[in-house]
Amino acid sequence: MSTTHIQPLPNVRGRMSYTELGEGKKRTRNIREKTNRIAAQMGDMGTREDFIRFCSAMRRQSQGTRLNEGYELRVSWSPEELSRDSPEDIQRACEYGYLLCKEVAPNAPCWVTVHTDGEGGCVHVHATIANHDLVSGTAIAHGTDHATVKRKNDRLSREMGFTVVGPEPAREKTTWAERKGQFGIESFERVLGNRVADARDHASNMEEFFEELKVRGVELTETRKVDEKTGEETVGWSYKSRDPYGKGRRKRRRRASNLADDLTREGIEAYFDQKQRELEVPQQDAPTPEVLPDVPETAEPAAQPSADSALDVYDLDRAYVSEMASDLQKAHIHRSRDKGESFMDERYQQIVEAHNHPDEQLAKLREDVDAARREFYASKGARDTMQHPCPGLLAGMHVFAKAGRNARDPVSRMMADMTALMLRMMIQEALAEERRRQREEAERRVYESRKNMWDAEKRLKAAEKALSDEDERERRQKSERMQRRVKEAEQRAPVRTPRSADKDTQFDE
Numbered sequence: 001m002s003t004t005h006i007q008p009l010p011n012v013r014g015r016m017s018y019t020e021l022g023e024g025k026k027r028t029r030n031i032r033e034k035t036n037r038i039a040a041q042m043g044d045m046g047t048r049e050d051f052i053r054f055c056s057a058m059r060r061q062s063q064g065t066r067l068n069e070g071y072e073l074r075v076s077w078s079p080e081e082l083s084r085d086s087p088e089d090i091q092r093a094c095e096y097g098y099l100l101c102k103e104v105a106p107n108a109p110c111w112v113t114v115h116t117d118g119e120g121g122c123v124h125v126h127a128t129i130a131n132h133d134l135v136s137g138t139a140i141a142h143g144t145d146h147a148t149v150k151r152k153n154d155r156l157s158r159e160m161g162f163t164v165v166g167p168e169p170a171r172e173k174t175t176w177a178e179r180k181g182q183f184g185i186e187s188f189e190r191v192l193g194n195r196v197a198d199a200r201d202h203a204s205n206m207e208e209f210f211e212e213l214k215v216r217g218v219e220l221t222e223t224r225k226v227d228e229k230t231g232e233e234t235v236g237w238s239y240k241s242r243d244p245y246g247k248g249r250r251k252r253r254r255r256a257s258n259l260a261d262d263l264t265r266e267g268i269e270a271y272f273d274q275k276q277r278e279l280e281v282p283q284q285d286a287p288t289p290e291v292l293p294d295v296p297e298t299a300e301p302a303a304q305p306s307a308d309s310a311l312d313v314y315d316l317d318r319a320y321v322s323e324m325a326s327d328l329q330k331a332h333i334h335r336s337r338d339k340g341e342s343f344m345d346e347r348y349q350q351i352v353e354a355h356n357h358p359d360e361q362l363a364k365l366r367e368d369v370d371a372a373r374r375e376f377y378a379s380k381g382a383r384d385t386m387q388h389p390c391p392g393l394l395a396g397m398h399v400f401a402k403a404g405r406n407a408r409d410p411v412s413r414m415m416a417d418m419t420a421l422m423l424r425m426m427i428q429e430a431l432a433e434e435r436r437r438q439r440e441e442a443e444r445r446v447y448e449s450r451k452n453m454w455d456a457e458k459r460l461k462a463a464e465k466a467l468s469d470e471d472e473r474e475r476r477q478k479s480e481r482m483q484r485r486v487k488e489a490e491q492r493a494p495v496r497t498p499r500s501a502d503k504d505t506q507f508d509e
Contacts, residue, residue, distance in 0.1 A: 002077050002162055004153045006104075006144055008068040012055040012128060015072055016048055019113045019126045034458060039084075039123075040094040043111030047454060051111045051130070058132040066139050070131045073101060073149065076124035081162060084116035084123050088250055096160060097125035103152045104143050107135040161238075161254050176260040185425075186432055188243045188252050192218070193259045196239055200263070205272055217241055221253075222265070237265045245436060325354045325361075 009015050021030045022037050030036055045051040055069040075097055082089040094114045101110035109130045116123055131139050142148075154164045176197045183190035199212035213220055219240040226233045237256040242249055256264040262271065329351045336343035354361045 002075050002081075002153060002157055004100075004146075004149050005074045006146060006149050007072050008144075009070045009072050009128065010068050012069040012130075013052045015126075016052055016111070016113075016128060019115070019128075020048065022117075034462065037115055037117050038113055039116045040090050040114040041112060042094055042098055044109040045111065047450065048111060051109065051128070054109065055128075055130045055132075058130065062139070066131060068131050071105075071129045071140070071144050073097070073104065073127040073129060074124060075100060075127070075153065076118075076122050077162070079121055079123075082123040084121060089123060090114055090116065091247075093123050093125055096156070096162075097127040099160075100153060100156055101127050101129050103156055104149055105129050105133070105140050107133045108140055109134070158258060161258055173261040175262045179260045185429075186245045186436075188246060189254060189259060191244060192239055192241050192252075192254055193263065195241060196256075196259070196263050200268060200271060203272075204275065206268070209268060209272070213239075219251075235265055239263075245433070247440065325351055325358065328354075 020036050020038060021027045026037070041048075043051055045054060059066050059069045075093075077093065082093055084090070094112055097112040097114070098110065101108075101112065109132070110127055112125055112127045114123065114125050118124055129140070133140060157164050176193050180190055180193055180197075183193070195216045195218050196213070199216055199218065200209055203209040203212045210220065221238045221240065223236045223238065224233060225236070238253055239256060239259070240251055240253040243252045246252065256267075261267050329348070332348055332351060333343045336345075336348075
């Protein structure tokens with residue numbers, strides 16, 4: 001859980017100096033050893049000095065109408081939630097502080113500094129927000145009170161997977177089909193939710209669900225809590241998996257309730273209970289449970305796809321089939337009218353049948369894809385493909401070429417178009433991954449140049465201070481030498497008798 005505190009800053013420079021060097025003996029030691037207490041930092045300006053000058057300039061520009069140059073937002077986490085010994089946790093705290101600043105003041109520049117040297121050993125953030133709205137050109141009008149900041153921090157903590165003090169607000173039950181559209185295609189939440197939902201859909205009970213999670217590289221953690229007053233026990237699930245779009249492809253964790261209610265323990269159990277009831281009371285129109293075909297025993301372990309493969313992330317939806325069937329129906333009618341023929345033929349009936357019963361056509365496509373996937377996994381080419389820098393794209397091209405090789409009638413061509421749509425999504429994923437790598441490389445070079453410039457500035461300041469001290473020492477020594485010489489000269493000079501003012505004695509007359 002995290003705690004927050006916000007305070008106004010009449011002088012940003014003084015506070016930023018404290019967050020960099022500390023105070024008292026700690027400050028003296030950092031200056032002497034040319035070190036600082038910054039564990040991580042990020043902001044909207046080039047350097048800390050640029051941000052400080054901006055805050056000061058905006059206050060001077062207001063001609064005395066603004067009392068504060070900015071606001072400091074402090075966020076602290078318990079050691080059980082974020083460890084100061086983990087670079088990933090430190091970077092996560094830095095990113096969280098920046099996002100919270102944008103929640104409090106979306107249009108104001110900010111600078112975030114992470115500390116790990118506190119007395120309690122807690123990872124905490126000092127986030128400084130400039131008191132200037134770049135859109136309106138005025139000071140921050142509202143949103144800097146403690147209640148608003150706490151409310152926004154609680155909401156963001158839930159979204160980012162942190163625990164929150166106090167009960168969560170009541171909300172309606174959500175499903176992953178409804179919520180996945182709220183996350184970006186490259187977001188970790190969407191990738192993780194797709195993997196969990198796919199594992200659930202390909203399992204018939206809880207044991208198979210756990211196995212399907214392992215196949216997709218998802219770790220499940222169960223947490224049990226007992227209410228001391230009522231004795232009621234609650235069980236919560238969280239999922240952990242590797243982030244294909246994150247830095248270093250590190251593993252990240254999300255609570256099941258933050259993804260969707262039907263992916264929690266209660267939601268998964270209710271799903272399998274409903275599935276069991278449908279099997280016990282079969283109906284004619286009840287779809288048979290879909291199970292992922294097993295890989296033949298002849299396939300070597302190296303031929304298994306990685307957990308990050310796009311084949312395990314993307315899945316067709318019945319809406320795609322309905323939309324494509326509608327487009328094919330319109331195109332067939334226009335083509336028949338252009339030829340002067342009746343469109344009510346066998347081909348039209350097949351298209352109408354696909355539109356009215358998309359589940360059957362979708363099952364047919366999935367069956368073709370599963371068969372092609374089995375053939376792909378068992379082949380030697382699969383092992384060679386998985387060694388390529390972009391295995392998901394090549395694997396998808398191989399599988400989808402197999403699935404659409406017999407596209408002769410319009411419905412089969414519609415299925416091939418569906419596979420082409422999924423292949424297009426994989427290509428977009430590969431291009432986005434390449435752009436992300438290039439962006440990270442550019443950012444790394446920029447950060448390194450900024451660090452070198454900052455180190456050079458610190459060395460220059462230290463050299464200027466040393467020269468200034470040396471000049472002052474020489475001036476002091478010169479002054480002391482002159483004073484000694486004057487004193488010695490006065491001591492060596494003889495005592496002179498004053499001459500008489502008598503006229504006769506003076507002229508020897």
